[in-house]
Amino acid sequence: MGLTPSHSSVVTLHVNGEKHTLPVDHRTTLLDALRERLDLTGTKKGCDQGQCGACTVLVDGRRTVACLQLAVAAEGREITTVEGVADGDRLHPVQQAFLDLDGYQCGYCTPGQICSAIGMLAEHADGWPSAVTGDVRPAAGPPPLTAEEIRERMSGNLCRCSAYPSIVEAVARAAESGTATSEEAAA
Ligand code: FES
Ligand code: FES
Numbered sequence: 001m002g003l004t005p006s007h008s009s010v011v012t013l014h015v016n017g018e019k020h021t022l023p024v025d026h027r028t029t030l031l032d033a034l035r036e037r038l039d040l041t042g043t044k045k046g047c048d049q050g051q052c053g054a055c056t057v058l059v060d061g062r063r064t065v066a067c068l069q070l071a072v073a074a075e076g077r078e079i080t081t082v083e084g085v086a087d088g089d090r091l092h093p094v095q096q097a098f099l100d101l102d103g104y105q106c107g108y109c110t111p112g113q114i115c116s117a118i119g120m121l122a123e124h125a126d127g128w129p130s131a132v133t134g135d136v137r138p139a140a141g142p143p144p145l146t147a148e149e150i151r152e153r154m155s156g157n158l159c160r161c162s163a164y165p166s167i168v169e170a171v172a173r174a175a176e177s178g179t180a181t182s183e184e185a186a187a
Pocket of ligand 1: 055065066
């Protein structure tokens with residue numbers, strides 16, 4: 001008798017500080033597990049093929065497009081969705097900046113933009129250069145977060161409403177607040 005192929009596994013997902021144990025088909029993406037199984041519908045499905053950024057979440061503090069991550073591969077990792085970035089009733093500085101500066105129109109891309117911005121600010125604080133960084137030597141430190149830097153670093157998040165000017169302003173405002181640290185993103 002050969003082994004019977006199994007198409008599902010029981011996984012434990014750590015989402016926004018809570019553990020969820022559930023059986024999932026091995027082909028289930030993290031995005032579908034979050035939305036369809038855990039009812040965390042803040043994370044949006046746009047293209048479902050890694051091109052729009054609407055599904056961006058933080059996995060171990062790093063931004064990840066959840067439509068390209070299998071749920072089984074996310075087992076045991078710390079997943080943060082837009083539902084988990086606020087501190088109780090206190091919005092995350094990136095959320096507050098989007099609200100204050102109208103960094104959205106229809107809002108469909110906004111959860112992904114916010115999670116991506118949180119991850120991006122942590123990457124920047126950690127000294128990661130971007131494609132438009134002039135001096136990439138580690139000794140040069142993080143480059144100023146100019147509008148050009150923000151646009152490049154957020155280029156994986158599309159906005160059909162083209163609210164880009166306000167999104168860039170909001171990310172710059174959050175960066176100025178200096179509170180979006182990598183520790184916070186990983187929390
Ligand atoms: S839905 Fe994942 S990148 Fe578009
Ligand atoms: S606010 Fe509508 S898609 Fe970005």
